[in-house]
Amino acid sequence: MKMNPWTLSVLLLLPGPLGADPDWHVEYPDSFCVVEGSTTTIPCSFTHPAGLRVERVVWCTNNEFCHSSTPNVYDSSNFRADIRFQYLGDLVRNCTLKIIKTKKRDAARYHFRFETNGRGFTGRKGVNVTVTDGEDVKVRSSVTDHVVKEGGQVTLTCTSACSFHQLDVHWYRNGHALSEKGHALHLSSLTNNNTGDYTCSLDSSGLKTSAPWSLVVGEDEGRYARRVAVPVVSVVLAVFFLLLAGLVFAKRRHAQKKASEVIQKQEVDCKQEAVGASEEVSYSTVHFKRNSSRSAPGPEHEIVYSEVVH
Numbered sequence: 001m002k003m004n005p006w007t008l009s010v011l012l013l014l015p016g017p018l019g020a021d022p023d024w025h026v027e028y029p030d031s032f033c034v035v036e037g038s039t040t041t042i043p044c045s046f047t048h049p050a051g052l053r054v055e056r057v058v059w060c061t062n063n064e065f066c067h068s069s070t071p072n073v074y075d076s077s078n079f080r081a082d083i084r085f086q087y088l089g090d091l092v093r094n095c096t097l098k099i100i101k102t103k104k105r106d107a108a109r110y111h112f113r114f115e116t117n118g119r120g121f122t123g124r125k126g127v128n129v130t131v132t133d134g135e136d137v138k139v140r141s142s143v144t145d146h147v148v149k150e151g152g153q154v155t156l157t158c159t160s161a162c163s164f165h166q167l168d169v170h171w172y173r174n175g176h177a178l179s180e181k182g183h184a185l186h187l188s189s190l191t192n193n194n195t196g197d198y199t200c201s202l203d204s205s206g207l208k209t210s211a212p213w214s215l216v217v218g219e220d221e222g223r224y225a226r227r228v229a230v231p232v233v234s235v236v237l238a239v240f241f242l243l244l245a246g247l248v249f250a251k252r253r254h255a256q257k258k259a260s261e262v263i264q265k266q267e268v269d270c271k272q273e274a275v276g277a278s279e280e281v282s283y284s285t286v287h288f289k290r291n292s293s294r295s296a297p298g299p300e301h302e303i304v305y306s307e308v309v310h
């Protein structure tokens with residue numbers, strides 16, 4: 001049976017077994033999540049009938065046919081495409097796309113198209129790329145309690161709404177980078193050195209960092225209780241002695257004050273008598289001083305007087 005090209009293309013566009021052609025195929029994940037600012041690769045592979053040579057490969061967005069009029073993020077026959085999109089694939093079967101420093105606006109449905117010396121084919125299903133801001137990055141723990149016994153073990157997992165199998169996960173304790181990489185951090189034979197605040201980050205810049213998860217490697221409960229109880233009892237005792245000392249001091253001061261008031265009263269009585277006496281003394285002093293100050297300019301007055309007379 002001979003099919004005209006139009007019928008053939010209609011059959012190819014039909015979903016289901018009738019439209020599926022095992023010779024022409026693009027394979028990529030249904031959806032792909034990328035953390036904003038990170039660099040990722042979208043895995044992709046394609047097949048075409050043997051004997052054909054691929055001449056052009058295109059990645060486009062939001063158009064299931066990738067017609068030449070639609071905006072491309074990558075086009076092997078055109079160099080003006082965005083340099084943040086790099087084609088890591090080849091012209092044989094690998095169509096992996098790398099997105100560098102993913103931006104919010106990169107979120108779209110991406111399609112891959114290849115054109116051969118015969119005809120072209122677009123992976124119509126596309127891959128839905130979502131971009132998250134990474135605020136949902138969390139540390140999850142294999143244990144619910146934050147206090148883990150010495151010698152025990154715990155596995156911390158870095159999670160996000162994004163699947164980030166393509167990304168490096170970095171771990172930090174109290175803000176200092178740990179050498180361990182990967183989405184799970186396994187800590188065993190725990191010692192007090194493992195105590196701290198753990199965070200994970202989805203890129204090396206540390207921008208998409210989780211909230212801290214506190215791990216306390218506890219000694220056995222008796223020691224733990226003593227470690228808590230001793231300072232508490234010390235503080236209570238210290239406060240008690242301070243209060244006691246304050247009370248004694250206050251009492252003493254009160255007694256001293258009373259005693260000094262009595263003394264002061266007696267002193268006041270004495271002073272009053274003394275003031276009476278000193279008033280007489282000062283009176284006579286003033287009297288005497290007046291006399292002496294008047295007598296001092298005596299000669300000047302006399303001189304002036306004699307001048308007026310002349």
Ligand SMILES: *[C@@H]1O[C@H](CO)[C@@H](O)[C@H](O)[C@H]1NC(C)=O
Nearest residue numbers: 044045088089090094095096
């Ligand atoms: C396709 O190319 C990428 C980048 O070079 C590589 O990591 C990946 O393994 C390749 N995939 C296949 C199926 O060969």
